[in-house]
Amino acid sequence: MKGKGFVRKTKQREAILEALRNTDVHPTADWVYQEVRKEMPHVSLGTIYRNLKTLTEMGEIQELCFGSTYTRFDGNPDDHYHFVCEDCGLILDLGLELMPELDDQVTQEIGCQVKSHRLEFYGKCFECLKKNSN
Numbered sequence: 001m002k003g004k005g006f007v008r009k010t011k012q013r014e015a016i017l018e019a020l021r022n023t024d025v026h027p028t029a030d031w032v033y034q035e036v037r038k039e040m041p042h043v044s045l046g047t048i049y050r051n052l053k054t055l056t057e058m059g060e061i062q063e064l065c066f067g068s069t070y071t072r073f074d075g076n077p078d079d080h081y082h083f084v085c086e087d088c089g090l091i092l093d094l095g096l097e098l099m100p101e102l103d104d105q106v107t108q109e110i111g112c113q114v115k116s117h118r119l120e121f122y123g124k125c126f127e128c129l130k131k132n133s134n
């Protein structure tokens with residue numbers, strides 16, 4: 001794998017990864033697109049999507065799917081829990097300790113092999129709470 005095309009592809013991927021590593025907003029693909037475009041004005045949204053998929057498969061980032069709403073991306077590939085605001089879509093990282101024992105409990109309960117789990121807490125963020133009390 002040599003040549004210009006490969007180099008450019010790698011640079012785009014690095015720019016995407018950097019954009020994600022430098023934020024904690026858990027952005028959408030479109031946000032990443034706008035951010036990378038500041039440095040690489042000719043990058044396409046399709047390229048962004050392709051690279052986000054590749055980075056997810058490589059384990060460099062996480063794809064967070066929230067039911068019917070659009071997918072968000074996390075530059076932190078390590079397991080951690082999130083709080084999600086149901087009103088504004090804010091996603092916060094939680095310092096809550098991981099609970100690997102849950103995997104064993106579920107394995108014992110249903111006899112299937114559990115490898116990992118995701119845990120999200122839903123509600124209203126402080127900003128949305130403020131808005132509602134006015």
Ligand code: ZN
Pocket residue numbers: 085086087088089090124125126127128129
């Ligand atoms: Zn909110």
Ligand code: MN
Pocket residue numbers: 026074076080082092093
């Ligand atoms: Mn996160």
